Amino acid sequence: MNIIRLSRTNLSSGSFLKVETREVDDWEQQFTDALEIGYSYQLAKRMEQFKTNPALGYRTAGSKAEFETGEMLRREMEAIGLKDVHKDKVTVDAWEFEKAEMRFTDSEGVRHCFQLGAYQTNFDTEGTREFEIVYLGKGTADCYDCVDVEGKLVLVDINQRDEWWINFPVYQAHLRGAAALVAVQEQGYGEVHNTALNAQDIAGPADAPAFSISQADAWVLKKAMMEAGSCPDESGMEPGNMGAVLVEFEARTTVAPDRETYNIVGTIPGRGTDRMILITAHYDSYFSGFQDDNAAVAMMFGIARALLKGGYRPKFNLVFCAMAAEEWGVANSKYDWSTGAYEEVFTAHPEWRGKTFANFNFELPAHAHGQMDAVRCTYEYEDFLSRFLEGVEVDEAAYPDGVEVLCPIQTWSDDFSMAVAGIPSMVNEFSGGEFMETHYHSQFDNDNVYQEPVYLFHHVLYGRLVMAFDRLLLPPMNFERLIRAVTDSDDVGIRRKAEADIWEMKRALKKAKEVSRVLYRRITELNRDYAALLAQGDMDAADRMFERYGDMQERLLYIFRKEQDYFVRLNWHDEVLFPQEAVQDNLRALYKALRHAGEGNARAALEDVYGIDNNRYAFLFDEQVFNYFTQYVLNQPGNRLKWGAGRIVHHENLFQLVRSLKEKLEEGREKAVDLTPEYLELKRVTENQTACYRDDIRYMTESIKKLTAWMQECLTM
Template identity: 25%
Template structure:
């Protein structure tokens, strides 16, 4: 379900006092933030529609109109070098749909990437196909008919699964679906739901109706033979362009190092919270920074991207196309990717507290920042910031993380996801201007705190600690696998990283302390009107001036910054390496971001248990285990409900044999899954026979199949351990060197000695 991909609520992370310190610039910024501006802009953006209910999909005129509006607004705000970044996208434009049955007309929507109908529509007998599983079609003829499916997302997780399963069993004139759970569960029962298609496209119209309409159609279909006419107007633009919009506030000290923030301009329906309000909040942050004259040390990129919802027909991961293309194309940015603050699905009026999420490296920073942040109780009555840990492949943060950029992201209120996400109810009425104000302050000051840090505020110890925690000692014992080498490599890296962290945190604390002392003494580092940083005149006696005309404090700061710059460059390179080698798509469901070992250690244990069950004649237990969500073979949970061709396309085609043409943010990150569909169904048949009193015999062939699978799984597991051991060994060599740390420590000590003299 969606919640597993949005990060686990956590108490992990360390408090670093230096990351808790607020600057006067932050207070000026917060005083200038205008939440009403964000809200008004979002209302204007969400009013751009393809038809009366909304839709502004990448590659369509509506999305281009939205991009033009953002471009003009960025220019108006005074952002620098405002530009379009264009990329190829599959444009899909929906203009309205209906279903006519027995004189009744039901409004509908077409599902992304599916075709429309001729103007006169398509007509066929309306037949109810249950939940749309393989079993539901066993005795059903759907050729030339209009099939109706009540989708249970616990059985078929994507609309593509529903469509492809129907295609296996016939050639329907059209397919109509309505949701029973997870999405579009607004209490009214009137929510349309537009979910990502995700996978191989079909050649017939597929439409969605609200649950209430679906139940009425089901009643008509099951009461006797009735005819349905389906009409849908869809325009497709296979060779369209998407338009990301970029605006900059250039860094005064590090113009080639980037903090990227923003939202996405495309949307299903009006998309007020997903994601017009986030775009408004990003621009409100930019507006306040410009109005206060804030000159960042690093370049802040305001990226309002296109085609987040959809942009690649036939791709398993058909979303995040705009952000992925942006960073993939901007190769000159890669060495300077400092942090991404991604804004997504925010401002729900019923939310009680701020929820946010961070990756491993920024978790301690976010925890430190949040520990002293006090939200306005009028906006968020619960003052505690709920911090989640992880990276989601469901938001643009993953595109940035893919290329080695640490991320912080908004965390969606679960009620939004379940009730009106991707529905016509995502309008301004369900959002709160006071929350827009507070969230602009919250994320804007996060950006400033990161920008003003001497050392990039990364905690290097959480990733190896998480790896060691996830390594399953039980799996190693059951399979007779030695994991001591990989654990030792990770532990050595963690210990070395902890030593590095101590030096980095000490340098940050000295930097903050010296700056504060200089501010009190009247020697304040402040923004130069010509850009860069300048030193105000020393007004307190006894601080001393060097022969070169620079104060001791200026010289000490310069040396500290020079040493810090060398270390920061190493930290960014380290992240690029670790993110490429420790962030893969796998686990129970192939969207979670996992280590190779985390994924591959699971199945050998499952096959060992299956072997024991089958040998002992417990086929019912084996049939239950093999597709269990938590304990079964990874990726196999949905196998009982799919035909082999559908399951193969859903899992094996995209992960074991990916097509480069349909790979985007999964490129090079797919982990392999086992083909156990036939074994699953054989066990299910034998278990059903046994439950009816039949005698089930286990053949040598049954044992042989599991033995082969077990051998392959064990080979993958041990290869993953070797890979991950190599990662931690290599990462050790990428940490700042002894010489670089000594230079930083020496500069820190020199700066620390001046703190007392400045204070006195």
């Protein structure tokens, strides 16, 4: 059993927690004894000195501040004793955000100065300029009716978590001739305080400028607009009732395509092998970025430093990589984040694929995102991690409800780029807590939210997990977990309605489950035998066994990589799913829409159609906006789509259908109306999607058979 207990002492910044371990070997004890949590905390704070924007912070992709931070991290890697320290050059679209200040004098003569956040777009006022600014509610197409925005700033409210992303209203404003859009987060992000600014990736073109403003500052402008409009109180706060006000604006934000930036790499060399364990965190940030991701980079350094100070001698090459351009790095792409990581493993070091047993990626690790902690991983490592964590305990100062394992990997961070490259990955779970809605990507992400027991626990946990993987002969892949997930994804009702031949797939899944179970038993036995040799100190025999099973190591990693190609798809919300699931979900909505259209129920049919692909936005923005953000996913080259290339399939553009249903709804109100044309269109789309679903089932069946054959080959090695 591996037990980790933390006893609290002084928990102030830079202090130390005493680590008590029981039933662990000498190397683990020496590692925990060598940990200095104060070192990691201070390194995270040191990273804040480099800023793109002097007032707000920001350390953006390809910027001077990112370069300077990378240089500091390179020197730090050398100082703590890592070997082969170097910078890997990668190409990204760079962003420099230097300034965004808005000044305004209200009707009482009070002078206001607002600091604005920015998005990754081009806008340079070349000094202070005067603009009219108008309020347009949610910034949807109908908000522009009878409102002239040519050359003006447009102020809109947005909730990116529960509604649409920032790119839709930004491009809508751009098409209507606005100089720039200024967004205020009303909910979803930045909820910690009404003075919070928020930053996210733009997922749109660089020539459609966008900025962010706090609720408090926006209210000053809205109040003045009401006074200038036809209704001077909140009861008439609609775009048509609000007047324009004059502001002074000075901004410099610049996107530069195809610029060089650097991932910073250092290694603790292994013994006579090219096999790797990869530890990563990203060093670009919004605002000061204490949690996201300074603390993560510093934790990576803290683990490396403790391993070195404790004298640990790994078998694997332990490669530590500070990644650039995670928050953003490619213009005009739906998949514009995790660019530095993607380029590292697909361009700079594609040879890492097939050699790397695991990627440990760190995000926001110095704050508890719930009562229970979690390690999020690829399906194949769930079993191994669950068994490891069975013996891990932590006191209530960190996670009173313990630790669990979640899968699959999500698209939120660099571990997804690693996984689809064929490197099994994991990350400390960070996306489920309220921090994401309150502090995340705001100026309130600072060391006021630092929780030292959590930070230390993650140092200890992931340091020991690195050592646990370093003692493996074979990557501990349980492919049965993936097979179970594929089986669970099957919707029997949809399959029957679509008359899909699912039975062959079921037989293939059953065979794959049987073979994967035998294979994982074999992997576990071999890893146990190898561990016994290490425990006996017979390093020569262990090394011979490691070399003996080199082909099997490579084959297992090859299977994992092919799984990512065969089985990983995305929907329009960037959720990870299997190939048939997107069409399956579409068919579920289409069957309901057909029934409601047949009944003449336009309202219900419209709600059903909203569930198909990305059509929920269809009636809210101009058709040109909708088409732009559809086609740039389907018809851009892979080097612009990065990790999302080819992972959205079988799209149906239903803009005209949505418009027609909405018009019928307006005409008929709640009465039954003639929806015959809409019914026929839905029937045509259903036939298309049914054909795609049957193809996907056949594709899945053949993919599962290939997977099974490869697993059987492994059993002969």
